[in-house]
Amino acid sequence: MSAMILAEGLIPPFHLQRFLRDPWVNGAWENTMWILLLSVLIGLCCGLVGNFLLLRRMALTGDAISHSVLPGLVLGYVIFDSLDPWVMIGGAAVAGVGAVMLIELLHQKSRLKTDAATGVAFTTFFALGVLLIRRFANQVHLDVDCVLFGRLEFTVFDTMDTPFGPMPVSVVKLLWITLGCLLLLALFYKELLITSFDAGLAKALGLPSRVIHLGLMTVTSVIVVASLESVGAVLVVGMIIVPPATARLMAERLPRLLILTAVLVVIGSLLGTHLATWLNTPLAASIMAASGAVFFLVWMITWLKKFR
């Protein structure tokens, strides 16, 4: 099949020098730099919470949150009549945490298992969101396409003035959120570590597991929303799951997991950006596909190592 695609001229022939050089020559390099910075920031935030979600076996809660924030986004717009990103983030965080609490309610008050409860809650929220978008379509400048796939390549054009010269709005936003996440991580490292690895010990030590859990969910919602316009609802889940899962193949201890995740994020973003320039494919999807390829490579290497 790939031969046919090649023959049709859909895939440009591979040219190593062009593949490596194109994103960085002439006028492209500044743009590439911002895109790379943005995707690395998104990857760092997502990978950070993703490590904890993975340890808690809540990987698909990330998926649920990323779909559930949709009605919150629209209602935030409609109620506050504002395009301010912080309003969006607030509305979405409320919706995300609401969905998580609904999942827990469904799970606790009936004999429904967590996976079914998750499926019921997030699809309902998403359907509500789509209906709300259609209902307020003339007021809300939310593009369903953008929410699903993201537009990493366009978000960097929307710049604002900062003390360091003009910077893309989304980069500034993500910088603040990354700083916030790192601060929270530094402050609550011990609590997060213990509640994630050993819920029983956390209880015995009297740690407020419930508060930490809801806090983690809130932070996840905030990160998901902040990344949504850039990478879309589906690929943000990949950002949350894939790099931490790749790191899990190589390490056991949390500090090493976190560092490896960061390295993997940088590698995935770099590879993805080059892939996108070569094939002219959407950036976010290319970065995700590249991260998937890295996962596959690491998986194969660890697997082959077993036979040695």
Next chain:
Amino acid sequence: MEFLLICATWIENAGRFLTLEDEFVRASVLGAVLLGLNCGALGSFLVVRRMSLVGDTLSHAVLPGIVGGYLWNQTKDPVAMLIGAIIAGVIGTMLMNAITSTTKIKSDAAQGIILTVFFAIGVCLISLLPPGNKGGVDRFLFGQLAAVSAQDISWLSKATAITGLSCLLGYRGLLVLSFDPVFGRLCGLPMRFLHYGLMLLTTLAIVVAMESVGVVLVSAMLVIPASAASLLTQRLHWLILMAGAFGVTAGLLGTFLSFVGDQPTGPMVVIAASGIFALAFGFSPRTGLVTGWWSAYKWNRQVEMENDLKSIYRHWEDQHGEESSDAQAHAFSPNEFVPLKKLRSLQSQGLVEVSELGGDRWKFTTRGLAAAQRVVRHHRLWELYLSRRASYPADHVHDDAEKIEHLMDDDQARRLAEQLGNPTCDPHGRPIP
């Protein structure tokens, strides 16, 4: 005025829908019914096997296959797209199994990886299509139940028939697979084959449904009706039938609402399914939230009533002692234990009535006296049992008896009395009625 106009449109639309006069209404209703039946029935296996989110994973993972099928000969050939989707679905399922079995990554994370990476590859492939050719693929993502074609209907009905047939033929194997796959393997049943068969059926259901409701909403149709049914029954065959029925109902209701209110159909079908789920969650006889509140309320009322009767009886007993053989003749007044309000509520239940002596005097009805004596009898029998058989000190037995008196039934009380030798007095020396 404007509201009236809207109402008039709604009613007109409802009329048009119910008479099924429009061709596309018939098609979309048929499509929704088939879709609900197929997804609902298959979803029950996923929900029972705690794999509810596999539907979500597969519905995203088939995207590269669909686009690949499209790229195969650059036309929207449904057979090529279907084959591509099934290949992608099978590869996704196998990779998921391989990841969980060869690494320490858990199944939820493996699902997440397959979902997102396959979806990303699919999105990249879409962008490789020549411009102008993307419409057919876009529809797979959002769905248009209102624009279901005769061909879609035929695909949907074929898929539903295949699902129904496989469920019938392989019911025993699927039953074992759902509840105890290890036992199945020991029996020599082809568990692996059944698992992949089920995944194949799910992929097929997803692909043919995607045209109608879109990627995200098809996973809703797999999970929600089956979850609702799982709240109502624990037997697999009932679960499948009920999930199918709920799916059909959701499909009908959703298309109706969307047609009447001029809303997108896919989300409306999901909302209808969620409504059914909410009803099941609230009113399921065994586990429902509202049912639970209601039975707790009724129980509290019952306990309160019995306690009131008991305190009236004991008060009355204190006043009259043993000399009263005809209890009914003796009247009592409202007091601080049983105020007038409670007497009125007991009166409305036919347990007490105003005495003919007049002057704010009340008496038991026959039924009321029997009920009061029954509670007091249970209380005192239990006190006696605790002090005689369980060697409780006599001053410790009351609180326990306060609780058990409401739970004991007549048969238990009779057996208890027999065991204790049909006593006449409780440990405190009060008579057992």
